[in-house]
Amino acid sequence: MKKLGFLMFLVVFLLAFPKVGDASSGSAKIFLDGEQLNLTSGVKVANVNNNILIPIRVVSENLGFKVDWEKSSQSVTVQNSNTTVKMVVGSNTAEIDGSQVSMNITPVLNGQTTLVPLRFVSSQMGMDVKWDNQMKAVFLSSSESMTDPGEATPSEPDPEVPGTPTDPNVPSVPGTPGTLATVDGISFSEDRLMISTSASVTPSVFKLSGPDRIVVDLPNTAFSESFGYEHTLNTQNSGELNVTGYPEVSQIRYALFSDSPSTVRVVINLTTAKNYTVSTENAGLIFVDLNATDSEPAPPIGSSGKKVVVIDAGHGGGQPGALSVTGKYEKTMNLSIAKKVEALLKNEKSIDVVMTRSDDSTMSLSDRTKLANNLKSDIFVSIHGNSNTSSTPNGTETYYTRETSIELANIIHKHLVKATGLKDRKVKPGNLHVTRETKMPAVLLEIGFLSNSSDESQLFNEDFQNRVAQGIVDGIKEYLKVQ
Structure with a gap:
C-alpha cells in the first residue's frame, strides 16, 4: 500500500510525458450527474499513468468552481462556497483550507495549459468520483445527487478488468457470471x-x-x-x-x-x-x-450491546499530511495518538474499538467512512495535526459537519483542550469528507499546529500524547454514557 513519495517537478514531467503511450489526450470522457460534459473546442483531458488530468479551464467552465491562476508562483486556487484548494505545478502537496495534504500526482504545465488532477479536485469539492474502465469515462456526482458512500452509481457499468493468475497451485473458484x-x-x-x-x-x-x-x-x-x-x-x-x-x-x-x-x-x-x-x-x-481458536471464535464487532467506536488516524502511507517545523510527518503523530486511544478503549468492557489503520498504510477517505458506516459505528473520531504555512497560529480545534455531531464535538473538545493545555480555538463547523459522509456522530480533532514551533515541541512528546489520548477517551466515555 505504498504510494509515490515527493518527486521533483522535472522528474514528474519526464515521467508523465515521455512518449505517446504514457499520456493520451482526449481519451477519457467526463460525466457530471449522468450528463456528458461537452468540452469547448480544443480543450482535451489527459490520462497520465492512469490519472485523469484536466485543464483548469474545464474546472471553471464545466464544473462551476472559481479558479485563479498565479503565473509567478505557478499556483492554481480552486474555490467553491465551502472549500479552497491550492495546488502548485510540480508539487505533490496541496493546501486544503489552510491544511496541507498529499496528492499522488502533481499538476503539470503542458505548453500554455495547466492540468490538474480531476479526482483530487472533485473529491475535495464534495463530489463523488468513479471511473469506468470499460467506457474509459469519469463519472462525477455532485452532493445533491450523490448516493450513499460505497453504493454504485446506477448509470455506471461495472468495469471488466482482465487479469492473470498469481498462484497456480490454487484451483480456480467457481462463480456465476453477472454484474461485477x-x-x-x-x-x-x-x-x-x-x-x-x-x-x-x-x-x-x-x-x-x-x-x-x-x-x-x-x-x-x-x-x-x-x-x-x-x-x-x-x-x-x-x-x-x-x-x-x-x-x-x-x-x-x-x-x-x-x-x-x-x-x-x-x-x-x-x-x-x-x-x-x-x-x-x-x-x-x-x-x-486470525484471532480465532478452535474453541473460541472471535465475537463479531458490536456484539452483546457494546458501543462501536471507530478511531481514524489521519493520513498514512503515501499521504503523509503536513510536515512539521522540524521535519516530522503529521501521519506519524496521528497514528501514535490513535494507538494510545485504542489501547485505553480496549480496557473498556462496554466498548468495541476499531482502527481505520494500525500501521503506516494508505487508506482513502471513502474507505474510512465506509468502514464506519458498514459497521454501524456509534461514533467516529478522526485525529489530525493542524498546519498553516502563511502564518503561525497555534492551539486546538474540533470540527464537525452535521448537527447530530455537535454534542460529541463539544464534549470531546472540552476534554481535549484541558488535556493539551494549548489555546482553545473552539468547536467549528467544516465540510470535511470524514465528518460529512459518515452516518453517525463524527468529529475531526486538530490537536495542535505542526507549523507552530511551540505547539510542535509538544505534539511528538510521549507524555503529551498520553494526556491527549486520555482526554479523547474521557470525552468518548462521557458522550456514550459508559463508566
Missing part, C-alpha cells in the same frame, strides 16, 4: 484482514500448506479504479499489502486471479498455521480474523 462487484480497499490490522467491496460478496476462504497460507477468493469481482490509486497494482493486476508488526504473517498478496469468471484473490502467507473466522455480516465488508 468491485474491490475498493484492503487493509490489515489487529490480526484481521478487511476487504471493502462495492456490494455484498460471498467469499470462498480456505487454508493451504507448504507454505501455510489462507486464500480468500471473491467471485464476480474486479478491482475498482480507485483501488489503484490507494494500493500498489501492477500491469498484471496484482500487488502486495505492506504489513509489519505481525510475526505470524509474512506477506499478503492480491491479484485478479481469473477473468472467467472475474475473481479477485487475496492470499495471506503465514509463518505458522493459523485458524480463522470469516464475517460478512456488514454488507460491503469482509473480515478474515
